[in-house]
Amino acid sequence: MSYIVWFSDPYPGDVRHLGGKNASLVTMTAAGMPVPPGFAVTADAYRRVFAESGLEQRMAALLDGLDVTDQAAVKVAGAAARDAVTSVPLPQWLTDEIVAAYDELAARCSDPHVGVAVRSSATSEDQPDASFAGEHDTYLWVRGHDSVIDHVRRCWASLFTDRAITYRREMGYADGTAAMSVGIQKMVTPRTAGVAFTLNPTNGDRSQVAIDASWGLGEAVVSGSVTPDNFLVDKVMGQVTSRTISPKHVEHRLGDDGRVVECDVEPERRDAACLSDEEIRAVAALARRAEKHYGCPQDVEWALDAQLPDGENVLLLQARPETVWSRKPRTSPLNGVAKDTFRSIVATLLDGHHAQGVDAHHGHPHSVETTRDTEHPQSVG
Amino acid sequence: MADRFPSPFEMTPPVGAEGWEDLYSYSVVFSKERQAYEDGAFWFMDGVHTPEVIEPWDATIVEYALIALSQYNTRHYVIPPARGVDIRILNGYMYLAPVPVLDPAEIESRIPEFMERAGFYFGNWKTLEDAWLPKVKAVIAELEDISFEPLPEREEMAVLTEGRGTGSGMHLMQSYNRLLDLTLKTWNHHFEFLNLGYAAYLDFFGFCKGLWPSIPDQAIAKMVAGVHVDLFQPDEELKKLATLAVELGVDARLDDGTAAEVFAALGSDEAGRQWLAAFDEAKNPWFNFSAGSGFYHSDRVWLENLDIPLGFIRNYVAKVRRGESLARPTEAVAAERDRIVAEYRELIDSDEDAATFDGKLGLARVVFPYVENHNFYIEHWAHSVIWRKMRQLGEVLVKEGFFTQADDIFLLQRNEVPTALFDAYHAWAVGIPSRGAAYWPAEIERRKGIMNALRQWSPPPALGVPPEVITEPFTVMLWGVTSDSVKQWLGGSDEGGDLKGFAASPGVAEGPARVISSADGISELLEGEILVAPLTAPSWAPVFGKIAATVTDVGGIMSHAAIVCREYGLPAVTGTAFATKNIKTGQMLRVDGNAGTVTILD
Numbered sequence: 001m002s003y004i005v006w007f008s009d010p011y012p013g014d015v016r017h018l019g020g021k022n023a024s025l026v027t028m029t030a031a032g033m034p035v036p037p038g039f040a041v042t043a044d045a046y047r048r049v050f051a052e053s054g055l056e057q058r059m060a061a062l063l064d065g066l067d068v069t070d071q072a073a074v075k076v077a078g079a080a081a082r083d084a085v086t087s088v089p090l091p092q093w094l095t096d097e098i099v100a101a102y103d104e105l106a107a108r109c110s111d112p113h114v115g116v117a118v119r120s121s122a123t124s125e126d127q128p129d130a131s132f133a134g135e136h137d138t139y140l141w142v143r144g145h146d147s148v149i150d151h152v153r154r155c156w157a158s159l160f161t162d163r164a165i166t167y168r169r170e171m172g173y174a175d176g177t178a179a180m181s182v183g184i185q186k187m188v189t190p191r192t193a194g195v196a197f198t199l200n201p202t203n204g205d206r207s208q209v210a211i212d213a214s215w216g217l218g219e220a221v222v223s224g225s226v227t228p229d230n231f232l233v234d235k236v237m238g239q240v241t242s243r244t245i246s247p248k249h250v251e252h253r254l255g256d257d258g259r260v261v262e263c264d265v266e267p268e269r270r271d272a273a274c275l276s277d278e279e280i281r282a283v284a285a286l287a288r289r290a291e292k293h294y295g296c297p298q299d300v301e302w303a304l305d306a307q308l309p310d311g312e313n314v315l316l317l318q319a320r321p322e323t324v325w326s327r328k329p330r331t332s333p334l335n336g337v338a339k340d341t342f343r344s345i346v347a348t349l350l351d352g353h354h355a356q357g358v359d360a361h362h363g364h365p366h367s368v369e370t371t372r373d374t375e376h377p378q379s380v381g
Numbered sequence: 382m383a384d385r386f387p388s389p390f391e392m393t394p395p396v397g398a399e400g401w402e403d404l405y406s407y408s409v410v411f412s413k414e415r416q417a418y419e420d421g422a423f424w425f426m427d428g429v430h431t432p433e434v435i436e437p438w439d440a441t442i443v444e445y446a447l448i449a450l451s452q453y454n455t456r457h458y459v460i461p462p463a464r465g466v467d468i469r470i471l472n473g474y475m476y477l478a479p480v481p482v483l484d485p486a487e488i489e490s491r492i493p494e495f496m497e498r499a500g501f502y503f504g505n506w507k508t509l510e511d512a513w514l515p516k517v518k519a520v521i522a523e524l525e526d527i528s529f530e531p532l533p534e535r536e537e538m539a540v541l542t543e544g545r546g547t548g549s550g551m552h553l554m555q556s557y558n559r560l561l562d563l564t565l566k567t568w569n570h571h572f573e574f575l576n577l578g579y580a581a582y583l584d585f586f587g588f589c590k591g592l593w594p595s596i597p598d599q600a601i602a603k604m605v606a607g608v609h610v611d612l613f614q615p616d617e618e619l620k621k622l623a624t625l626a627v628e629l630g631v632d633a634r635l636d637d638g639t640a641a642e643v644f645a646a647l648g649s650d651e652a653g654r655q656w657l658a659a660f661d662e663a664k665n666p667w668f669n670f671s672a673g674s675g676f677y678h679s680d681r682v683w684l685e686n687l688d689i690p691l692g693f694i695r696n697y698v699a700k701v702r703r704g705e706s707l708a709r710p711t712e713a714v715a716a717e718r719d720r721i722v723a724e725y726r727e728l729i730d731s732d733e734d735a736a737t738f739d740g741k742l743g744l745a746r747v748v749f750p751y752v753e754n755h756n757f758y759i760e761h762w763a764h765s766v767i768w769r770k771m772r773q774l775g776e777v778l779v780k781e782g783f784f785t786q787a788d789d790i791f792l793l794q795r796n797e798v799p800t801a802l803f804d805a806y807h808a809w810a811v812g813i814p815s816r817g818a819a820y821w822p823a824e825i826e827r828r829k830g831i832m833n834a835l836r837q838w839s840p841p842p843a844l845g846v847p848p849e850v851i852t853e854p855f856t857v858m859l860w861g862v863t864s865d866s867v868k869q870w871l872g873g874s875d876e877g878g879d880l881k882g883f884a885a886s887p888g889v890a891e892g893p894a895r896v897i898s899s900a901d902g903i904s905e906l907l908e909g910e911i912l913v914a915p916l917t918a919p920s921w922a923p924v925f926g927k928i929a930a931t932v933t934d935v936g937g938i939m940s941h942a943a944i945v946c947r948e949y950g951l952p953a954v955t956g957t958a959f960a961t962k963n964i965k966t967g968q969m970l971r972v973d974g975n976a977g978t979v980t981i982l983d
Contacts (some may be wrong), residue, residue: 200595206728207593236724237600239887239975277889332591332734341503341744342496345580346461346488348587350850 003045003094004101007038007185017042019121019181028316031293034286036305036315037108038116038185039101043123045094046156046179052091058084059160059175068169071162078162085157090149098152098184099145105186109307115141115187118148120155123179141187141254148184155182187254188315190303192274193218194228196287197322198235198297204325206297208241209233209284213274215265216251218301218317225262226250229274233284240280245273279304282314290319297322386843386871388420394472397834404437404828405470405794409444424469424476424844425862428935430676432915434473434835437794437828438771439678441564442764443475444468449568453576458499460576461491466856473835476844479856502577506747510574513751517570517758521666524563524766527556529774532781532809550806557774557798564767571759578748579858585745588737592729597975598938599887599947604722605745606947608715611754613948615670615683616922618663619690620707622656623697631656632698640687664690666762670920672900675760678772678791681900682765683920692904693923700926753944756919774798781805782818784825792828842870842958861937861956869958880957880964883936884977885943888952890930891982896966911970913960917945925949930972932960932979946974954979 005011005018005026013027022040029035050056062081068074106114119138137158139151158164159178168175194213199206212221212228220226227246234241247270252260275283283302290298301318308315389411394401402410411419431443451465464480482488502509532549540548582605589601626632629652635643644660647653664683668690673680683690697707722742729735775787783801784790793801801817808815847867856862861883869881895910897903903924906912911930912921922945925931931946936955946953952974960979964970969982 203594205593205595207725208595232595234595234597234600235728236721237597237887239597239600240889241595241597241975243976330730332731341581341584341740342492342500344588344741345499345584346492346495348584349460349462349580350488 002097003042003048004097005040005042006101007035007040016123017044017181019043019123019179019183021119021121022181022183023121025183025185028293031289033289033293033316033319034312034314036186036188036317037105037308038183039105040121041094041098041152041182041184043179043181046181049088049091049094053088055084055088056176063160063165063175066165066169068166074162074165078160078165081160081165082157085160086150086153088153090153095145095149098149102145102148102184105184109186111307113143114307115143115189116148117183117185117187118142118151118155119183119185120158121181121183122159123181152182152184156180186305186307188303188317189254189306190217191215191306192279193301193303193317194221194283196283196300196302198287198291198300199322199325200232201324204328204330207235209235209287211275211280211283211287213283214248214251215269215274216253216263217260218303219252219260220248220250220262222301225252231275231280233280235284235288238281238284240277243273245271247271248274275304279314282311286314286316290316294319294321297326299323384871385846386423387841389424389469389471389476389844390416390420392471392844395834395838398472398831398838401473401831401835404792404831405440406444406796409440409468409470411469411471419469420845422467422478422480422845423847424478425856425860426840426842427475427477427860428842429860429916429937430674431475432935433677434832435470435475435676436678436791436832438791438798439676440470440475441561441795442568442676442767445565445568446571447477449565449572450576452569453572458502458576459491459494460499460580461488461495471844472838472840473832474838474840476840477856477860478845481848499577499580502574503581503744503748506574510751513570513573514758517567517763520563520567520570521758521763521766524560524567524763524770527560527563527770529553529556529770529777531777532805548810550809553777554799554802554806557802560767560770560774561795564763567759567763567767571755574748574751575755578752581741581744581748582752583858585741588741589725592734592738593725596725597887598884599974600721600725602938602944602947603718604725604742605749606718606944607750607753608711608718610750610944610948612757612919612944613709613922614757615667615690615920616693617709618667619693619923620697622660622663623694623701624707625659626656626694626698627701629653629656632702635691635695635698640691643691644687669762669765670757671761671765671918672903672920673918674916675764675918678768678788680768680918682761682768684765685769689920696923696926761920778802778805778817778821781808781815783815783821785822789821789825792825792832843867847871858937861935863937866956866958879981880932880954880960880979882932882954882957882960882977882979883938883943884973884975885936885938885955886931886946886951886953886974888930888950888974889972890952890974891969891971892929894932894964894966894968894970895928896961896964898961911972913964913966913970915961919945921945922949925951930954930970930974932957932964932970932972934958934960934962 007025007029009026010030011026013023015023018026018040025035059081062077062084066073066077105116106112117138117140137155139154142148142151159180165175168178192213192215194211195218197210200208200210209232211231211233213231214220214226214228221228226248228248229246230244231240232242233239248265249270250262251265252262255261286302287298287300290300298319299322300316303315303317305313305315435443447466447468454460455464462482464482467478467480469476482491530549532553536548585605586601589596626635631647631652634646634653644657647657668683670683671680672683672689681689700707726735726738729738771790772787775784775790778784778790778801779787783805790798801821804815804817850864890911892909892911894913895906896913897905898915900918900921903921906924906928908927909929911932912928913932915934916936917931917933925946926949928951930952932953933955934957936943938955943953943955952972954972954974954977957979964981971980971982
């Protein structure tokens, strides 16, 4: 039995084996959405290691009968539990599989020391939700066999944070019911990144995809530290119906330590469009796929990876339902008058601007109120 | 920025053109008597049909066109917010003023009449439209039937033996009057459907813009465009002839020489004669196709300049030899149209909107074939015959010593022609010298001088006071005059940088510019160049296969040029106002037919 599932495997997106996050990555990959490539270490690996290494008993000894109202006691027991997990030697049947999968991913990215995000994907509902799980469940820019293996254990250990222990006890769940799958996913090294809305945020026009894009990481766009290039693409015609190229003075890059650094953009790239027409259409197609998959207008974060080959390099980082226009009642161009052909013709002739040909709308999605989780640029779904 | 254009009364004629007003109808020039009205109206120059000076007789056609357009708006259909389009000639150039109905109560009161009148046409469109082509063909046959012969030394005996009781002089005058009547009839027919066609199309257009404010204009045009369009038939005939030449193995004999030489050589064997027979069959009516807008007598017609279609056939032969298919992918065109409609329709959520979309699209598709097809029959076929017949009449007056060449007749306004004919008739009847033979040669020289002086003048794009909105369907759809273009004109042409116009046909292209002022220049176009012209004619389509994009000074999204560019998949920006002024041949351009912008890259 293999304990590795690739996101691109024809595998049912099954929470019991993959946890919520990894199951969603598998489902989206199957739906044709280009999430960054990677694989999951299934929760069965966690269960087998816990059973065979004696960790199960050690956890029971540390946590059974713990009084969760005693914060000091929780702190001591939690630290001991996490220590136990992170120091357990991993069996070779597992490390061989992880090493082989990492090497295959590295080969696909043409980088033997490819940086990956390692993150936990809990299997059951007895976990506080992702917003709670906090900073310990995702490790960015992990490189090399030993480090990846080490971070798989750290993800497992994140089941035993003080808050997770307390939460399970308060909700009446047993510690042993939780299991953890771990996702190992290529770090995106964006040449260009940004956001896309599957409607025109200035007027709610659902025939358009609006794209904001800038050099480097999407943080520059999301935080508003640069005025991004803005493109509108017609969903049906595939045409770029409007483009506004802005001077982009800075870009955000991820250093090897996983921290974001802001750098000046050299003059020759500042005023250049940061996406080619083909790339614009690829981003629009990606946003549209997400919209079709989820069945409602989407607000997506995307990145154009510098390492992956053309045609596979536009990646989906995050997709969430668009909320501003989706909550408004849809307006119809029909009103009592326009229904009748003749009244409608008269109204059309009087309302000259409909026919004025050149469309003056330029969408700036960032001007629309939206909130984004910028802590986890890799989390999808 | 100014809030109005110069007054027509501030315009002075260029040096040497003094007295030009007398060469046109008194009712078509600006005058003191109507100054209050004329000064307060908004006049735009019609660069779509007449970008150059109009010679006096040629003004007949534009006057007939505008009177017919106007009468259908005002007297036939009672378009609620629009009356006709007024016309003036200033320093030889045509200016037009759409006349709106401004009083809301009056607009409201016109609606029931409009519903009854237009409703009948919309409700019986197919039946009525089926009758249109036979009517127009009958008028063209009548025009063809007219012949202008020199006055004979003696009437032939049959006039006496048959007891006809009339003579050649009267017939000459009658034939001219008949030509004028038929020309006016042609133009009455031209607008029988067009105003309503545009109105229904605009209604669908407005509805789509309401559903999807950013939808590209061409997407809407593509949803209604026809698959088989008569306007493209001349080009189809060229392709068929090119393919046939290769099949028959006579293609090499088309390669060199003038049309006359090539055709003479082809007559020498069976295969060549077979090809010539096919050519003869194609040319009537399809080569009654003007290299220009058809509004100038000087526009060259394929039929009379066979080197033009032959040149295009040579280009197509080269493609056939390279193994390229010339056939229009009609199934793919139809499938793409269906895809576009289905995908937009899918974006509509309410059933009511979807049903309305279907209804309006249905009506637009019913009316649109007329919008696309009428142009061939009127501006190309009928006009070709009219110009040909007028030249015949010119020859008659050359024989009478009035003119030195047939085309001199176009320097007379239409109502002067009967007077001149009467002079010739009178001299012939009485048997004395005419005054015309002494009077016209010097007068023609004077008029040529005036015309040349007028050609030195640069007409401003508009005159008078622009309105808040333009409610006349043609003004927007055909002439492309909108609030935006008015604003751009008021801003003047001095600002460098990007030109803005109509996104008339999708696609983005870069290439060197070739600025062309008339049809004669299109043979200069090289592979990959961008054509920059005051306007383009449908008959330029055969070069569209080798150029990268088209930019015009004038024209809207439904101008004939725009329709043809979409058909040929050529990116186009129309109505830029200043392209031929601001762009020089050889400059690198980026033409964005999606956004309607032209950028000069160097």
